[in-house]
Amino acid sequence: MVEVRSVANAQNEWVALLLGTPGTGLDDPALQGLFGTPDLLAAIAPLDCIVLLDDAAVLTPPVLNVLPANRVLLAVRADALATDGTARRLAELQMAGYRVLIDGALPEGVAAPIALRTVARDGRTALPRAGALPTLFGPHLAYNVGDMDAYRACENAGFSWFSGDYALEGSVAEGDDGTSRRRMLTMLALLARDADSRELEAQLKADPALSYHLLKLVNSAAFSVGTQITSFGQAISRLGRRQLQRWLQLLLYARQHPDSPPNLMLPVAALRGAALEALCKRDGGDRDEQDLAFMAGVFSLLDRLFQMPMAEIVQDLNLPEHVEAALLRREGQLGQRLRLAEAGRPDPETLEAAGVDGPDWWQSQLHAYHWAIQVARNV
Missing domain, CATH: 3.20.20.450 (EAL domain)
Structure with missing residues (x-):
């Protein structure tokens, strides 16, 4: 390894x-x-x-x-x-x-x-x-x-x-009175329970920065669908809810002032999500299971992003029990694989506990880095 x-x-x-x-x-x-x-x-x-x-x-x-x-x-x-x-x-x-x-x-x-x-x-x-x-x-x-x-x-x-x-290393933006963080947590809860598109759109309209990053992403060269997208409604119809929710999960990390540098947690979150999704797909997991694996990888950095305990973040998200166990205690197979994603060089024991062999882990990393690099270059 x-x-x-x-x-x-x-x-x-x-x-x-x-x-x-x-x-x-x-x-x-x-x-x-x-x-x-x-x-x-x-x-x-x-x-x-x-x-x-x-x-x-x-x-x-x-x-x-x-x-x-x-x-x-x-x-x-x-x-x-x-x-x-x-x-x-x-x-x-x-x-x-x-x-x-x-x-x-x-x-x-x-x-x-x-x-x-x-x-x-x-x-x-x-x-x-x-x-x-x-x-x-x-x-x-x-x-x-x-x-x-x-x-x-x-x-x-x-x-x-x-x-x-x-x-x-996350940080709370200067002058943030908590309003922005509460709005982001509300968005997380809506995403976790597959909320109606109108509810998501209402939250986005209250958050111009997040809306800007979303439209910038869906119109980028790497992810463009061939037609200029100018509204959240268009983004839903063109991308589909599954892909849109995936981008919104990642774009939670893209909140920064216009003149500030990119948030380095975003490509790391993308890397973890893509690696866990690839391993789930290798095991024959269906699309819903792959989405949950991706979500666990992306959400694993929220405590650092928000500078608050993970338990407080997940308590209102109504996540499936195995996803919550993975995020809070690194328990279960998903939790063990999250440990892999966090390790620069996983040891054989950690690989075995996660049910992954070396070649499969390497291939998941190549896939995940390729995807995370493209995301980072277009957000």
Whole structure:
């Protein structure tokens, strides 16, 4: 199992996926298995891949043959530069078109070639001093960025690509007296009980921001039905209630001020929903069961979005018992699969408890990332 994490820029846009676990970098068989077929890079296009490597020895000709330089960045542990020939090898790869990041602080007495000035750092470790990173050699990557305080420290140090749980840190908008949150909770309740279209339309009319994001989405290049949609009624008739409710569930995360960056929780919610739906479909679940699996994945971040306990959120939603158990306690098969969706690198025991094998989990992730990337680019 390979750990996969999203990487965003300072504008809260996904720019790459980070593959591998720090300290246990990907080896030759893993790299050939991941990139030996077009599945991975096709699924995540146009994003790039950043692969974590312990040393340059794994970059054999067969491996490089499946690593296109225009799509793959190589993040090599700084300790590897203490090995004879590694610095020269990495400099040659950089000259050949690969983007090379030196991961971690250089060993004492070891200097990197002038061409290797792009860095990656674990956000939990000591960071370079402010302004120490050369901007011309970026983008510099900070991973394991745990919260917004760590994010600001990394940004101040000169990093411009970020990965970590900071993306899941919700906040209450300045000046929000609770009216907006109550309206959103009402919308959730209506969606959960398959409310009449007129009730949904009334809520949307009271929320211009959500209405704007919905119309922007359904008219986007990726999801357009060929005719300009200008009203909620048209959206219902063109998309159908099932698809419309799905977009509304996701668009709860898209509420932001017009001049603020996108909410990074939105693509994560889309990712979780799509992964759980794919696994349900694999098991032969019908459309209603797939919709509930998708809803569980999307709703799993609502406590972070609203900054309130999940129990308070679900108490008025009248969700099916197994969905509520999954959201509140991660119980049942759906709850176990939600644990998978939350894990960057699920262990074999968690996979077994969820009734999923490694290949099926990987395929669900490729599907989910492909879908989440498209959603993020069009909301």
